[in-house]
Amino acid sequence: xxxxxxxxxxxxxxxxxxxxxxxxxxxxxxxxxxxxxxxxxxxxxxxxxxxxxxxxxxxxxxxxxxxxxxxxxxxxxxxxxxxxxxxxxxxxxxxxxxxxxxxxxxxxxxxxxxxxxxxxxxxxxxxxxxxxxxxxxxxxxxxxxxxxxxxxxxxxxxxxxxxxxxxxxxxxxxxxxxxxxxxxxxxxxxxxxxxxxxxxxxxxxxxxxxxxxxxxxxxxxxxxxxxxxxxxxxxxxxxxxxxxxxxxxxxxxxxxxxxxxxxxxxxxxxxxxxxxxxxxxxxxxxxxxxxxxxxxxxxxxxxxxxxxxxxxxxxxxxxxxxxxxxxxxxxxxxxxxxxxxxxxxxxxxxxxxxxxxxxxxx
Numbered sequence: 441x442x443x444x445x446x447x448x449x450x451x452x453x454x455x456x457x458x459x460x461x462x463x464x465x466x467x468x469x470x471x472x473x474x475x476x477x478x479x480x481x482x483x484x485x486x487x488x489x490x491x492x493x494x495x496x497x498x499x500x501x502x503x504x505x506x507x508x509x510x511x512x513x514x515x516x517x518x519x520x521x522x523x524x525x526x527x528x529x530x531x532x533x534x535x536x537x538x539x540x541x542x543x544x545x546x547x548x549x550x551x552x553x554x555x556x557x558x559x560x561x562x563x564x565x566x567x568x569x570x571x572x573x574x575x576x577x578x579x580x581x582x583x584x585x586x587x588x589x590x591x592x593x594x595x596x597x598x599x600x601x602x603x604x605x606x607x608x609x610x611x612x613x614x615x616x617x618x619x620x621x622x623x624x625x626x627x628x629x630x631x632x633x634x635x636x637x638x639x640x641x642x643x644x645x646x647x648x649x650x651x652x653x654x655x656x657x658x659x660x661x662x663x664x665x666x667x668x669x670x671x672x673x674x675x676x677x678x679x680x681x682x683x684x685x686x687x688x689x690x691x692x693x694x695x696x697x698x699x700x701x702x703x704x705x706x707x708x709x710x711x712x713x714x715x716x717x718x719x720x721x722x723x724x725x726x727x728x729x730x731x732x733x734x735x736x737x738x739x740x741x742x743x744x745x746x747x748x749x750x751x752x753x754x755x756x757x758x759x760x761x762x763x764x765x766x767x768x769x770x771x772x773x774x775x776x777x778x779x780x781x782x783x784x785x786x787x788x789x790x791x792x793x794x795x796x797x798x799x800x801x802x
Contacts, residue, residue: 566763
């Protein structure tokens with residue numbers, strides 16, 4: 441019951457944050473502020489004079505620029521499209537209209553209406569598909585990264601300055617220095633040249649004709665390349681952090697005291713030292729999920745993966761407010777959910793932190 445109270449309180453506290461994120465994002469996409477006429481000092485004839493200047497801040501990017509510059513589009517069609525997208529209304533009305541649609545209820549079921557994209561597609565439907573693909577990719581990346589990086593970090597710390605530790609340090613340095621888009625390009629060329637793995641998309645053309653077990657294998661084969669590319673940088677960074685944290689903890693007084701009392705080395709390391717060393721990494725786990733959503737953009741573009749990053753990038757180029765706002769709110773929601781998850785995991789990892797303490801902190 442206390443877990444549910446903690447989660448509900450954290451989500452309620454997150455509502456003002458999500459509201460602020462949506463306001464800032466909407467403002468950057470469609471700001472149009474007319475401050476009227478103001479006295480502004482100006483240099484004229486070698487002196488400073490006060491002139492009446494009309495101050496108007498407007499987004500220089502016009503989402504309907506292609507229609508406006510197309511000679512085959514009549515003014516009537518342009519105005520009709522402008523009205524359909526709600527661009528003919530004042531800025532605050534556009535935002536309130538968008539916000540109210542998020543809380544639409546049909547037949548007693550909450551069904552958020554995120555509007556239509558400039559191409560006429562339903563944003564919520566496309567977002568579910570794209571975000572599902574990206575979450576599938578990133579959850580696999582996070583799970584495998586932690587399962588591999590943490591043991592390697594512990595192994596390197598326990599064999600400090602050994603040949604294996606130096607080799608792991610070298611590989612980690614290379615992994616952190618290598619840009620993900622370069623790694624993606626190199627691996628994609630190798631896979632295409634030697635026909636090792638499928639490149640591009642999430643499924644093959646004949647995916648729907650395959651039996652269910654072959655469909656799972658087909659999706660898994662398409663996920664291998666993007667998962668490996670995204671894992672390289674995260675694996676190197678997490679392994680180095682775990683190694684450094686554990687080396688510091690092993691020098692702590694309570695670890696020396698545990699050894700002095702005659703506790704077995706495996707209990708000293710894995711029951712006491714590792715649980716303390718992993719604490720800062722669990723705190724950062726909440727940021728990793730939201731960071732991967734944006735960090736996977738280049739990989740999705742290069743490998744043609746149908747994820748949220750590629751979809752949002754195209755919407756930003758077209759200033760498609762509905763798509764950008766939906767992606768922005770989703771990213772902020774995942775960040776909040778990740779932080780709540782990290783707080784709950786801390787109570788499992790660190791015995792000094794209790795749910796009651798988190799509940800009192802809010």
